[in-house]
Amino acid sequence: MTQEFTFQRISTSQMQTEDLKKKYILQKILGYGRYGTVYKGVNQRTQETVAIKELRHSIDDQGINAQALREIEILKSIQCQQIVSFKDLAHGQNKIYIIMEYMEEDLLTALKRNTFSEQQAKMIMFQVLQGLAYLHNKGIIHRDIKPNNILNRNLEIKICDLGMAQNLKKLKPQTIRIQNHSYRAPEVFLGLLNDQYQVDVWSAGVLFIQLLFKDNLFEGSSDYASFQQILKYCGTPQEGNFVKDNIENWNGVTSLKNYSTFIKEDPQPRTLKAILEKKMSPSLINLVDSMLTLDPSQRITAQDALQHPYFCGMNIQRCLHTIQASRKKVKTEQNTKTDVFNYPNGNKIIVVSQIFQKSQNCF
Ligand SMILES: Nc1ncnc2c1ncn2[C@@H]1O[C@H](COP(=O)(O)OP(=O)(O)OP(=O)(O)O)[C@@H](O)[C@H]1O
Numbered sequence: 001m002t003q004e005f006t007f008q009r010i011s012t013s014q015m016q017t018e019d020l021k022k023k024y025i026l027q028k029i030l031g032y033g034r035y036g037t038v039y040k041g042v043n044q045r046t047q048e049t050v051a052i053k054e055l056r057h058s059i060d061d062q063g064i065n066a067q068a069l070r071e072i073e074i075l076k077s078i079q080c081q082q083i084v085s086f087k088d089l090a091h092g093q094n095k096i097y098i099i100m101e102y103m104e105e106d107l108l109t110a111l112k113r114n115t116f117s118e119q120q121a122k123m124i125m126f127q128v129l130q131g132l133a134y135l136h137n138k139g140i141i142h143r144d145i146k147p148n149n150i151l152n153r154n155l156e157i158k159i160c161d162l163g164m165a166q167n168l169k170k171l172k173p174q175t176i177r178i179q180n181h182s183y184r185a186p187e188v189f190l191g192l193l194n195d196q197y198q199v200d201v202w203s204a205g206v207l208f209i210q211l212l213f214k215d216n217l218f219e220g221s222s223d224y225a226s227f228q229q230i231l232k233y234c235g236t237p238q239e240g241n242f243v244k245d246n247i248e249n250w251n252g253v254t255s256l257k258n259y260s261t262f263i264k265e266d267p268q269p270r271t272l273k274a275i276l277e278k279k280m281s282p283s284l285i286n287l288v289d290s291m292l293t294l295d296p297s298q299r300i301t302a303q304d305a306l307q308h309p310y311f312c313g314m315n316i317q318r319c320l321h322t323i324q325a326s327r328k329k330v331k332t333e334q335n336t337k338t339d340v341f342n343y344p345n346g347n348k349i350i351v352v353s354q355i356f357q358k359s360q361n362c363f
Pocket of ligand 1: 030035084101106151
């Protein structure tokens with residue numbers, strides 16, 4: 001753990017917040033992650049609905065664990081409409097709680113219900129890329145872009161879970177144990193530790209396809225299986241400077257640490273475009289193809305992807321305006337519901353709240 005992320009440093013102002021239960025009412029569980037549970041809650045004073053991420057408080061000799069501190073530090077330093085905003089920090093016995101803005105659902109939940117039209121996927125990806133370009137510009141790599149970490153409220157999109165994120169301006173990458181293997185960039189499998197900004201662009205490209213096809217083309221039961229899917233669709237990277245549509249060149253690839261672990265078979269051609277043609281327009285295929293370029297130094301950056309002709313005429317304000325306008329059309333009916341929440345310490349809270357039901361055709 002570095003000195004910057006010690007308990008003392010974060011504790012002076014932040015840890016003096018009131019205890020969680022004095023300030024917030026927990027309503028229900030929104031999701032589980034590797035590091036804790038996320039609850040929906042209400043701020044008792046302002047009545048604002050919030051998301052509360054509970055992190056297990058594994059105290060070591062320096063205080064809260066490094067991962068939690070990193071997430072808090074990064075969240076607090078961010079002000080971007082496409083990244084979930086930090087509101088408060090609270091603590092309970094052996095637990096720390098990050099209070100964040102509340103969103104309706106994550107994209108994994110949305111995908112279980114439906115795929116998206118190309119227009120919807122375009123709006124989603126424009127916002128994801130906007131969030132990534134913001135992070136990368138600040139020197140931060142997210143390193144865990146996947147549908148469960150992209151939150152959705154009627155197509156308004158926010159990236160969450162900065163638990164794996166790293167600020168490259170403070171610390172150089174020290175591990176390749178990042179990203180869910182089905183969204184993992186080829187250079188991470190192969191052991192390249194250089195600037196890792198481009199790993200997020202790869203994951204976003206995988207996500208883009210999934211929004212339209214429902215399935216993740218690179219899904220695998222293991223690291224090895226996922227990498228074989230990459231070879232199947234993106235071809236085997238080869239040394240040399242050539243421009244050929246179905247062959248991927250990547251100078252230096254054969255000397256990467258894990259090359260011989262993952263690449264054992266005869267070279268395979270790149271077939272991605274032919275697959276994408278089934279559901280995507282030519283301009284979108286070109287963009288996705290650029291996001292899924294094997295060599296990270298040739299892969300399009302998040303900032304350049306936003307300038308790609310596919311997004312011609314789009315800007316973030318117009319995109320959000322379109323979303324808000326369509327939201328007004330949503331017919332809502334009010335209802336009430338009762339939630340009973342049991343605090344881990346045995347206290348019980350009963351909450352009667354208003355709910356808004358969306359009409360059938362609203363995404
Ligand atoms: N602000 C929010 N609003 C609504 N739901 C949220 C919010 N933040 C998180 N969630 C839900 O909780 C889930 C877990 O959150 P998060 O990814 O931050 O936890 P984690 O422990 O870091 O997970 P992971 O295993 O991916 O590292 C998300 O997939 C999402 O469904």
